[in-house]
Amino acid sequence: MKAPSPRLAALDSTTSLPSGRATPREGALDEPERRVVRQLVEALLFEGLVSFRSAPRAPGSGFAAIYDRDFAFRLGQVPVRCVGAVSSFGRIRVAEGSIEHRAHGVWREAPLRQLVESLDVDAEARQRLLTELTQTVALCRWNRAHLAHHLRPRRGLSFQELESALHEGHPYHPSFKARAGFSLEDHRDYGPEAATCFQLQWLAVDARRVRTALPEAPERFWARELGERVYAELTTRLTDQGASWDDRALLPVHPWQLRALDGPALRQAFTERVLLPLGPAGDRYRASQSLRTLLNADRPEASHVKLPLATVCTSSPRHFRAHFVCTAPAVSEWLGAVVGEDPFLRDRAVLLREYAAALFTPSPRAQGAAAPHGAEALEGMLGVILRESVVTKLAPGEEAVPFNALTVVEADGRPFIAEWLDAHGVEAWVARLLEVMLLPLWHLLVHHGIAFEAHPQNLILLHRGGWPERLALRDFHDDTEYVADFLRRPELLPDLGRIDPYFDTVPDDDGYRMASTDDLRELFTDTAYVFNLADLSFLLERHAGF
Ligand SMILES: Nc1ncnc2c1ncn2[C@@H]1O[C@H](COP(=O)(O)OP(=O)(O)O)[C@@H](O)[C@H]1O
Ligand SMILES: [Mg+2]
Structure with a gap:
């Protein structure tokens, strides 16, 4: 499956190639920082964001033989070198710990901050990148200090356990644990790795501000999803506030999200009773590796719950795109029909259908109605998609x-x-x-x-x-x-x-x-x-x- 990188041939650089290099130095950077530095450099090289030169590796370095090339490039004015390989599809694989930059005439292993500071990008982009990468390192360090996933083989763990134990995260994207806005406590309480269980928060929303795509009448649906007892409890909390399901829709919220959204728009929505808080209720959940999709910890066969989060991870905002929520059940049904009616696919592909969805829409549904001032801040921020469990x-x-x-x-x-x-x-x-x-x-x-x-x-x-x-x-x-x-x-x-x-x-x-x-x-x-x-x-x- 090896193919030469088309980018390799196309690029050129004025940086001279390294001649000979030291064996890997122990203790310069710790493993989390080395990993992020490696993924950053791999992405810079593979995406062609910096021009580089490469040549068969000079003898004498202590890295595994599979890394058979020396790479040289510049970040801004700073010369950088590393040992790596070009693997299938032109993916560039850099030996961890081999990335060095030259400072004051001396080659040294390059720390993350200095590498990012050398990048030829505008100050704001550089700061944003540094924040994302630093947070990724911090969360990896926390995982290593507090969890044992990296200490024992994970073979034989259940699907649910693996969704937490696969702490590595995205193997290519450098800011694979950016999770903007997550403190270390949030990471412990809501990150997939720690597998902490928590209840969802519930809101009763003015029905004119909700779009839904549920497979049956809302009351029947939620009573079935949550169980009669939990649904009755939520109903009591609703009627205690002088409201009823006649003009209200039920919506779960990620507890982190409720805190993250705390601000003028959310407060106004509570004050005007567009949103009524019903508090925590129901089964306990824990994050899957996608962070915003939650697995039911009490009933593994119950649906997975995907909830919008006002965070950014691997460069994507993780709230919902408003037009791509209530379409979920129709898209799933369509694919289900395609697969179900095709004998070849039927036995081979299993679809975890997204069979129900709801979205809070800050502006009332009436055509052309304007959102209350500032309410756009909540667009795509409150909603839910329910997905079948693989179990x-x-x-x-x-x-x-x-x-x-x-x-x-x-x-x-x-x-x-x-x-x-x-x-x-x-x-x-x-x-x-x-x-x-x-x-x-x-x-x-x-x-x-x-x-x-x-x-x-x-x-x-x-x-x-x-x-x-x-x-x-x-x-x-x-x-x-x-x-x-x-x-x-x-x-x-x-x-x-x-x-x-x-x-x-x-x-x-x-x-x-x-x-x-x-x-x-x-x-x-x-x-x-x-x-x-x-x-x-x-x-x-x-x-x-x-
Ligand atoms: N190999 C991978 N490829 C893509 N995303 C990954 C990978 N490993 C981990 N992730 C993480 O998974 C998340 C994407 O999941 P998302 O699409 O939000 O949820 P879901 O798949 O449950 O609907 C991102 O935060 C991303 O960082
Ligand atoms: Mg996904």
Whole structure:
């Protein structure tokens, strides 16, 4: 799977290549900082954000032989060098601890802050980046100091446990734990790694300010989701405030979000009784690795709850895009029909459907009604999407692992999948994995004209004793793409304009509909290969000689 980087040939640099280098120095940076520095440099090189030169590695350095090239570049005026490799899809892999910069005529391991300060970007962008990266380091350090995930092999953990234990986070994005606005206490209380359980907060919202897409009447729906007892308790808290469900809608809120939103807009909404606080209630939840999607800790088979958070992680704001919430059930139903009516996909792909959604809309629903002054601050900030739990989908003997478990290395120095490779043979296992993972995604793309964002966090592997069986997919509401002329079953496509008039006028490329199959190809290639299987391939190269 090795391909030379097209970028490598295209780039040039005036920096001279390093000649010889010291063996890795111990103790310069700690592991969290080294990891962030490595991912930052890998991204800068791979994305072509800096020009670099590379040459076969000079003898004498102590890094693993797989890192077979020396790289040299400049950040601003500062010369930087490192040891690395070009792996499949041109991904650049830098040996951790090998990144040095020259300061006062001496080559030294480059600390994060100095590297970022050397970057040739405007001051504001530099500060933002530094804040995100520093927070990522801080949360990684906290994890290492307070949790034991990195100390013992995680093989054999349940799906729910793995969603916490896979503390590594995004393997490519440098600010993989930016979680803007999260203090260390918030990280402990609401981050996936610590697996702290908490109850959701509940609001009764003026029904004119809520859009819903529920599969049945709200009262029946919530009574079934929460259980009669919890729903009755919430109803009592509502009537105690002189209100009723006749003109109110129920909405869960992440407890962190309620605090984060505290400000003029939220206070005004409480004062004007647009929002009535009902307090915490119901089952306990804990964060999945996506942070904003929560797993039910009391009933693993109960739905996963996705809630907007006013934070930024891996460069994306994590509140909801208002037009992509209430469409979720229709999109899931559509994909469910496509898969359900296709014998090839039916046995291979499991969809974790987003079957219910609701969104607080700061302005009343009347056409053209303006939002109260300042209320736009709450746009996309309060809402919910309910998603089926993977636990309900398992056939007898099947187990589920988050797909990114396949690329991590355990405390014993061997891959998470080591025993599976031993048991089945590397070649047979990889062939089976590709069949189980790629064929459904490929079929969806070329047969049905639909691309799914298949990055590792959205995929779940169903297996028996490590032997891949089926692929489960989650998270359809934001990034599913299709090209109208290439749909195999256009009659199944939902009329999204009926759910939200936005989709009647939205141009190609701004909604789910793309103008060109190139967009679908790009989504597929990036998420299935470049930022997914490329990591598996690099792991197999390092640990299985494959
Ligand atoms: N390999 C990965 N690829 C993409 N996102 C990842 C990966 N590993 C961890 N993540 C994290 O997952 C989150 C994305 O999840 P999100 O789309 O918000 O929720 P969900 O998939 O539950 O609907 C981001 O915060 C991102 O940092
Ligand atoms: Mg996702």
